[in-house]
Amino acid sequence: MSTKTKIAVIGGSGIYEIDGLEGAEWVTVESPWGAPSDQILTGSLNGVEMAFLPRHGRGHIHSPTEVPYRANIDALKRLGVTDVISVSACGSFREEMAPGDFVVVDQFIDRTFAREKSFFGTGCVAHVSAAHPTCPRLSDACETAARDAGINVHRGGTYLAMEGPQFSTLAESKMYREHWGADVIGMTNMPEAKLAREAELCYASVAMVTDYDSWHPDHGEVDVTAIIATLTGNAEKGRALIKGLPALLGTDRAPCPHGCDRALEFAILTAPEKRDPALLAKLDAVAGRIL
Numbered sequence: 462m463s464t465k466t467k468i469a470v471i472g473g474s475g476i477y478e479i480d481g482l483e484g485a486e487w488v489t490v491e492s493p494w495g496a497p498s499d500q501i502l503t504g505s506l507n508g509v510e511m512a513f514l515p516r517h518g519r520g521h522i523h524s525p526t527e528v529p530y531r532a533n534i535d536a537l538k539r540l541g542v543t544d545v546i547s548v549s550a551c552g553s554f555r556e557e558m559a560p561g562d563f564v565v566v567d568q569f570i571d572r573t574f575a576r577e578k579s580f581f582g583t584g585c586v587a588h589v590s591a592a593h594p595t596c597p598r599l600s601d602a603c604e605t606a607a608r609d610a611g612i613n614v615h616r617g618g619t620y621l622a623m624e625g626p627q628f629s630t631l632a633e634s635k636m637y638r639e640h641w642g643a644d645v646i647g648m649t650n651m652p653e654a655k656l657a658r659e660a661e662l663c664y665a666s667v668a669m670v671t672d673y674d675s676w677h678p679d680h681g682e683v684d685v686t687a688i689i690a691t692l693t694g695n696a697e698k699g700r701a702l703i704k705g706l707p708a709l710l711g712t713d714r715a716p717c718p719h720g721c722d723r724a725l726e727f728a729i730l731t732a733p734e735k736r737d738p739a740l741l742a743k744l745d746a747v748a749g750r751i752l
């Protein structure tokens with residue numbers, strides 16, 4: 462059985478809209494999990510339906526801690542999105558992952574602590590697997606689109622998600638790099654990736670390297686002005702990558718070979734008669750397929 466592909470791009474710092482969508486329209490999506498970061502830009506590209514959500518809102522109003530991650534993922538699910546691509550800024554812990562390069566991340570270390578991390582809880586408990594938090598099929602498409610656009614792209618890497626909003630201390634930067642094996646660092650991909658998995662959405666993350674955080678002896682410590690300058694210089698590359706995705710993913714979508722779209726199949730533990738009707742109502746989009 463196939464469904465129609467609908468690709469969402471969640472744009473990070475410096476990426477507040479995308480151009481070239483046919484029938485482009487900003488729409489308001491209401492969610493029982495609160496207001497999403499902003500309206501969502503909908504339209505199509507090469508016949509494939511697209512949605513774009515600026516993670517921090519137009520004008521960059523939400524801090525990494527305050528991004529309404531649950532509302533964002535729920536709103537995309539409500540719109541019928543099948544595949545979510547995060548495009549975000551990151552610092553690099555590896556010499557070879559240089560500013561201007563893109564990394565198609567495949568693993569995360571979640572160091573965030575002040576965010577709501579699940580759609581589930583008292584009244585409906587669920588445990589999905591997060592062992593492989595990104596979708597290899599969607600990541601393949603991101604890698605190919607990046608290569609086709611002439612971008613220096615690295616396939617695979619571990620993204621350390623920190624709480625922020627301050628950047629890391631030098632001691633933290635060295636520890637993440639030397640002892641924890643992290644490759645890049647940012648503040649937003651968690652809990653976003655875990656929530657996408659709970660919502661049975663394929664998720665891929667394209668991290669655009671903007672700096673060497675603070676560890677590199679030959680580079681000054683990270684600051685926002687340098688990050689935005691690098692990002693602005695890269696915006697054209699990011700747009701080219703996004704434009705290549707529809708042709709690679711196609712209009713018709715077979716079930717995810719990695720099972721992302723069936724992640725909840727055996728995840729809910731709460732006995733049917735013990736489930737909280739109020740929570741079940743809020744889960745209508747995220748878990749409606751199995752509830």
Ligand SMILES: CSC[C@H]1O[C@H](OP(=O)(O)O)[C@H](O)[C@@H]1O
Nearest residue numbers: 473474516525549550647648649
């Ligand atoms: C602009 S500096 C730090 C800020 O940028 C990144 O945001 P995003 O992941 O949405 O591109 C990083 O995670 C921080 O939130």
Ligand SMILES: Nc1ncnc2[nH]cnc12
Nearest residue numbers: 550551552646647674683
């Ligand atoms: N060095 C860094 N640390 C955390 N988030 C970032 N976003 C871009 N660069 C970053």
